[in-house]
Amino acid sequence: MESVLVIDDDRLIQRLLGRLLGEHYDLSFASSGEEGVKIAASLEPSVILLDIEMPGLNGYQTCARLRDLEHCMDTPVVFLSSHSSIKERLHGYEVGGDxxxxxxxxxxxxxxxxxxxxxxxxxxxxxxDSADSAQATAVEAMATSFELGKAVRFVELSYLAKDYDELALQLLRFCNELDLHVALMFITRRGSLFYSSSQETVPPLEADVLTLLHSQQRFSDFGQRTQVNYKHSALLVKNMPAVGSAKYGRVKDVIPFVLGAADTKVRILDAERGLSVQRAELSASIATVNMSLDTLNESFSRNLNTVTSTMSDLVSTLSLELRNMGMEQDQEDWVLDKVENASEKIAACIENNVNTKKVLVDVLDLLQKITSEQDKILQESLNVEQPCSKSQLSGDDIELF
Incomplete structure (x- = not known):
């Protein structure tokens, strides 16, 4: 039921208005201007009926006082008076009467x-109320658009990050733009890396908290702090907005979005670094194998020449010496055949070693080809073209509509 305030020192008028309006409105009565202003300050009535001729503050003075009250600036005021002159009506209009x-x-x-x-x-x-609600909705929408724009900008910048430090700097800058004080952990194959928005190094206890809570659920809330966890990263927000506030909901929405993108980038950087190390080790191994094959090839060539020369000298020597031994021709032929057969078998063994070397050379060529392809993939991954340059991204904020 809407409220009506009657300010009139005439008891008869009060009773009359009570009978006329009491069934339809919640009535309040004041017998003086001072009392009426006090009641209006706490009541916030829908309409005020105001007598002009009263002891103390008259109706005009009371109306002026009422208009000084913030919630009564627009409340309809109806003057009740036994006088009806133009001058009095204009005076009532001047002080704010309706x-x-x-x-x-x-x-x-x-x-x-x-x-x-x-x-x-x-x-x-x-x-x-509708205007206030619309304004609040508009402000909330603009805040959400601002934060989402910053989040999209971070994701695009993260594509260009060449290492963990650059990625961490971008993420800390994003949190700073949201007035969030955070500690950050990246989990890599070489161990965990820690970063802080408030100081150069993360305190040991804070690092322990990040590590211990990383195995928990996606969100870990404690006090005014919230930790968000992904497989390769964790973000500890140290000044989380109050639970239930609009900003709390926005932060809970936008942080997983940016941290998820950062987590993916950490995994990519980790894989690229592992691939680089593996490629370097493989290249070094190939170089070592290549040197060994060259040495082996030289050894095969020398051995083959030595054996061939030795066997040739042996056959020549035997051919001469056998004639001086008084052996029959068939015996000489038998000995020479045995020697020649042995020579052929030795030559065959050396040839087999040469063939084995050719196989190893083919394997080496294959490894070198794989290494080249691996190096090409790695370079393409590190230098992949992005939708816009870093200088473009560092300019105006992205706007969302």
Whole structure:
């Protein structure tokens, strides 16, 4: 039920208005201007009926006081007076009155005017509430758009990060733009890396908290702190907004988005670093194998030449010496055949070693090809073209609509 405040020192008028309006409105009465201002300050009535001739503050002075109250600046004020001159009506208008009813008044006319003013007052409050709600919604939407724009900008910048330190700097800068004080942990194959938005190094206890809570659920809330966990990263927010606030919800929405992107980039950087190390080790191994094959090839060539020369000398020597031994021709032929067969077998063994070397050379060529392809993939991964340059991204903020 809407409230109506009657400020009139005439008890008869108060009773009359009580009978006329009491069934339809919540009535409050004041017998002086001072009392009426006090009641209005706490009541916030929908309409005020105000007598002009009263002891102490008169009606005009009381209306001026009422207009000084923030919640009564637009409250309809109806003057009740036995005087109806133009001068008095203009005075009432000047001090902020909305209507002027002359006593004695017609009950139906008064009730109709009060009903109309109450309806207008209710509609005015609803419009104000709607405007406030719309403004709050607009402010919230702009804040959300601002934060999402920053998040999208971070994701695009993260594509260009060449190492963990650069990625961490971008993420800390994003959190700073949201007025968040954070500690950050990246988990790599070489161990955990820690970063802080407030100082150069993360205190040992803070690093322990990041490590211990990393195995927990996605969000870990304790006090005014919240830790967000992903497989390769964790972010500890040390000044989390109050639970239930609009900013708390926005932070809970946007942090997983940016940390998830950072987590993916950490995994990529880790894989690239591992691939680089592996490629360097493989290249070194190939170089060693290549040197060994060259040495082995030289050894094979020398051995083959030595064996061939030795066997040739042996056959020549035997051919000469066998004639001086008094052996039959068939015996000489048998000995020479045995020697030649042995020579051929030795040559075959050396040839097999040469073939084995060719196989190893083919394997080496294959490893070198794999290494080249691996190096090409790595370089393409490190120098992949991005949708826009770093200088472009560092300019104006991204706007979302």
């Amino acid at each position: 209507d002027y009813i002359v006593k004695p008044f017609d009950a139906k006319e008064l009730f109709a005017k009060i009903s109309l003013l109450v309806t207008q007052s209710v509609q005015r409050r609803q419009l104000v």
